[in-house]
Amino acid sequence: MKFKRMERFERAAWTQRGLAMATSKPARLAKKLQEKYPLISDQLPAPKPFDADAELSRRQSLLDSTEARQRAHEARCWRKARGNFFRATPDQQEAIRSTWKGWRGPLTAFYFGYVVDVATGEYEARCQRARDKERARSMEIRARERQAQTLQLQFA
Template identity: 40%
Template sequence: MTPVSWSQTIKYLAAMRFSRLERHTPIDFNTRRQAAFARKQRRERDRYPLFADHVAAEQHSPDEELSRRQRRSDNLERTTRALHARIWREKRAIYFSLSDDQRAEIRAKWQTWTGPTTALYFAYVIDTVSGEYARRSEVARADTLAIRRRVLASLPEQTALEIA
C-alpha cells in the first residue's frame, strides 16, 4: 500500500460523513427494576420449595446485580467501539488502495447515502464498489455447493424399485 498524502486525507475526511457511537449511560437500577429483580429471586426460590434455603444462598444482592449489569454494559460498549474502529481503519486502507475513479464513486455514494453513517455501512459501500462483496459471495456460493455435494455423496443411493 502506498503512503497516504495529506491532501488525500483532507479530501477523504471532507467526503466521509459518520455518526459517532453514543456512550452508554450508567444503568438506572431504579425501584421498579429492583422490585422486578426481587420478584425474579422469589420465583426462583418458590420453584424449589424444599431447597429454598439453598437457592437463596446462591442468589446475589441487588447491588451485586447492578455491578454485574454495569460490567456487561461497559464490556459491550468497549467491544462495539473497538469493532467499529477496526472496521473504519480496515476500510479506510482499502479506500486509499483503490483507483481514483473508484474513490470518486465511493465518495459520491457516501455523500448521497440516506442510511446510518456508521462504519458498517461505510464498509458495505466500499465492498460493493471494490468488488469485495461479489468475491465473498462467490466464495460462499462455492463453499455451499461443495458442502451440498459432500452431503449428497454421503447419502445412500436408492436402488431401483422392483414392482412385482
C-alpha cells in the same frame, strides 16, 4: 467522510419496578425450585439476601465491558474499511466518495465497508466464493445420497 458517532450507553440505574423485581428474584427462584423438586425442597439452600448496590455495580461493569467490546468492533470495522478505501484505485475512490455522499442509510462503519466492497468488486468476489462453496457442498451431498442409495440397493 461523514459518519455517525457511536453513542455512549447510559449509566445503570434502578427504577422502582426493576428494583422490586430484582429484590424478589431470590424468593421467586426458591419458590420455583420448591415447586419443581418438592421431595427435596427442605435440602435446597435458602435464598441469599439481595444486595442492590452489588447488583447495580455488577450490571454497570457488564454494560461497560459490552460497550467497550462494541466500540472496539466498530473501530476495527472503520480501520478495515478505510484501509480498503485507500487501497482502491482513484476511480474507485471517487465512485465510493460519490456513493457515500448520497448515502441515505446509517452512516456506520458497516455500511461504509459495504459501499467500499461494492465499488472495489470485493463484494461480488465474496458472493462468488460463497456460491462456489455452496455448489461444492451440494455436489458432495448429492454424491453421498447416491452412495447411500447404492448401499441400500446392495443390501435389499
